[in-house]
Amino acid sequence: MEQKDNQVTAEQKKRFELPFHIVKRSTLPLKKKILVYAIALVGSLLLSSLICWIFGDGNPLDFFAYLFKGTFGTSRKFWLLLLETAFLLGASVALIPAFKMKFWNLGGNGQILMGCLASYAFAYKLGGKMPEWVLLLLMFVSSVAAGILWAVIPAIFKAIFNTNETLFTLMMNYIAEGVVLCFFAYWIHGQDVAFPKPNGGVLPALGNNMLLTILVFFLLAGLMFVYLKYSKHGYEISVVGESVNTAKYIGIDVKKVIIRTLILSGAIAGLIGFFLIARTSAPLDKTLHNNMGFTGIMTSWLAAFNPLFMFLTCFFIAFINTGMSQVQTDFGFTNNAISKIVIGLIYFFVIACAFFINYKIVRRDDSGQKKPLKKRPQIRQRGTNK
Amino acid sequence: MAKEVLVEFQNITKTFGAVVANNNVSMQIYKGEILSVLGENGCGKTTLMNMLAGIYYPDGGKILIGGKEVQIHSPKTAFEYKIGMIHQHFKLIDVFTAAENVVLGVKDNTKYNLNSVKKRIGEMCDRYGFHINPDKKIYEMSVSEKQTVEIIKVLYRGADILILDEPTAVLTPQEIEKLFAVLRAMREDGKSIIIITHKLNEVMEISDRVAVLRKGEHIGTVQTSKTTEQKLTEMMVGKKITLNIDRTLVKNPIDRLIIKGLNYTNQENVKVLDDISFTARSGEILGIAGIAGSGQKELLEAIAGLQPLDSGEIIFNRPKKNLPVSFYHKTFKQVVTMAAEGKFHYEDGSTVDFTGMKKKEICQLVNDGKILFNEDDVMNLRDKTPLQIRELGVRLSFVPEDRLGMGLVGNMDLIDNMMLRSYRKGNSILVDRKKPENLAKKIVSGLEVVTPDLHTPVRRLSGGNVQKVLVGREISAAPKVLMAAYPVRGLDINSSYLIYNLLDKQKQEGVAVIFVGEDLDILLGLCDRILVICGGKVSGIVDARTITKEEVGLLMTKTDSGKGENNGTEG
Structure with a gap:
């Protein structure tokens, strides 16, 4: 690494230098990668437990006990953990086709919220006035359509005018929130301060009211894996994502692929909205999306856009989230600030791993030069490294 | 010829990750000579010179200037040792004039006066035989003029050692002659010039000595007058090779x-x-x-x-008048539509009519070459x-200039890259990776592509192997x-x-x-x-x-x- 000018003259032999420099790694074996992540996880959890110990009442070991109590403590808690995993997985599955195409869809929240709104509107207006299955069908179709609408608008602008999709999708989130508030102000009659629970439109329970949701999104993740890896559409998505020029060169209609992929993304996001409302006929709320549109970015990124790895990352994030609410209660925190700090801390540790996986730190000796290599270095021969 | 040693490299090593760009390189540069640094692409020529110019810092070894060990940490330090480098990709500001570009970044504690700068540029031009208009904006200049500005920029900073990275790559033969005349004039003036190149004829023409690098190692430095192109090639490549193109005569x-x-x-x-x-x-x-x-x-x-x-x-x-349809690959559907349009005839001249015939019979006729085209095919x-x-x-096959950015996808493996042209075939919604895999195997063995396996992303292959993959795919069509x-x-x-x-x-x-x-x-x-x-x-x-x-x-x-x-x- 070259040093930036530090106003050094030729005579000035001694100069300030960092005692190390940063070198890019070639590749790290899988075992070491896992080790890096494991160290980060353990480190972050230890630090978190210390923080909770300092600010709350309980000893550091309690932190771990509560974390597991909140997630695996009772069968209901475990079901809730799976449910949260499923929703998060759904959000990640909705995002990855676009991400694989390097279309940075930050509008997951808005797309999910529009799905919620569509379902809720039908459930609220028509609940109890028509057969449940017709209502559910209407809710399903309208949610998917609403999700598609919210995703496809930025896609069309991107495809035709090459507008920046990052800002566009982000702004669509706020519009979606506004639409929800408008709906409340103009459609909800009466003196309610919050949205009322709708009168109908509840999905039938499959054992309990969580299993169906869990099955649907787990299945979707599997299907998405096949779609991205083995279908022609998936192949086109990767080519467009890697190089638009190559895509044009071989005759892929890039505009069509962008729009088609975002229709798929939006449809899945809308579906999440449908399940959020119809699973328990929940009242609408502008935070019903639970920020999954953004958390999903992290889970899919950590999983390197592989839907199968996403099972792990989503489960982990869901584990931390649900576990921390238990920790919060049991440590006697009166607000969720500490648990937000801890969650942020753990995310930070895990994301920072990417640096240590891609780079290593090399110490310099006194002369400012790297220590001589012990082994005779391997000669530059690209392509022949067997 | 007891010449004064100006720069000396001692056991220079530089690595980038697992790649060793320079390994234990030791060589000398004399005062008042033109030295060519010769080697194939990726052998570490530019890296070595970048260390002299302060762009990189060596991982091991020493650089000596005038017998004293020096630490060159930045291009600025390099200029203090009177070293200047003209890069392959020019580093000029397009909207500035030549004079403005030359003076940019010079700190000589004098007042900024563009007229005196122009005067000095004029003096330099006279001395070495350049021609440049100091008031011309860079974006109006040809490549050769831009190069001249880069050279003046370096001279203006008082450089005695000039490093030129592939200076002739973008010039016409006439411009190359002019450049060489300038370089010779500078040599007469006592400056040391280092030319990084891989073109043998230029090496023979201009340089006094040639340093040959191969795979990051210094193979040797020879007097140009005492060597031949063939010998240099052997040093570069490491084995005897014959370099000739068999140009065949054009047939029909x-x-x-x-x-x-x-x-x-x-x-x-x-x-x-x-x-x-x-x-x-x-x-x-x-x-x-x-x-x-x-x-x-x-x-x-x-x-x-x-x-x-x-x-x-x-x-x-x-041109396919009276040629059988089967000669050109047509799908069954296309053949039927074209027959309906009256584009075919039988061998005896009668018009083709498929009405009432079965698919099997039609295919039989086509495959037997019984159905011929009426007209030549001319398409816009x-x-x-x-x-x-x-x-x-x-x-129509096309090997574009930008191999990894257009012809191939760098992050995909060989098989997926083979598929680019053919993935649409078939009605299945899933892709078929079997045929592309076979094609990849064929190209790897046929063109001797060096790759660990078929699942290696093509960007990890060397330039030559990437090109073999691309050309192989385009020819296979x-x-x-x-x-x-x-x-x-x-x-x-x-x-x-x-x-x-x-x-x-x-x-x-x-x-x-x-x-x-x-x-x-x-x-x-x-x-x-x-x-x-x-x-x-x-x-x-x-x-x-x-x-x-x-x-x-x-x-x-x-x-x-x-x-x-x-x-x-x-x-």
């Missing part, structure tokens, strides 16, 4: 691709293609020569259907997308027209000649080959005809067997008076 050429009056004006309102017309024949290699950025890229992309045009025609000619490919061109049955833009750029000598011979083989098989090249020696040795373009215009179509390099060079700068000149910096 037919006009395959007829280009008429292509015009294209880009978004900056620059006329990139200006009334270009030519014909590419089957069984012939048509070379395209010109200064980088004269419209070569746009021309090929226009033919491939990637570039919209203002006007003009791209006629693909397929203008404004057709690459997909439409392929659906028309036109087999059995093209009728094969276009290749700078197919050997960045390739080592062996791979380059392999590519040349592949192109010649395609020519023998009756393909119309269009080859855009930059090395005039190769163009003259490989092609049958050469189309010279200059500033988007055709300045001549010449017979490659009789014309000389100098004549081509003149044609390349025919309209050099400034009008319509394109200062492309793609080089």
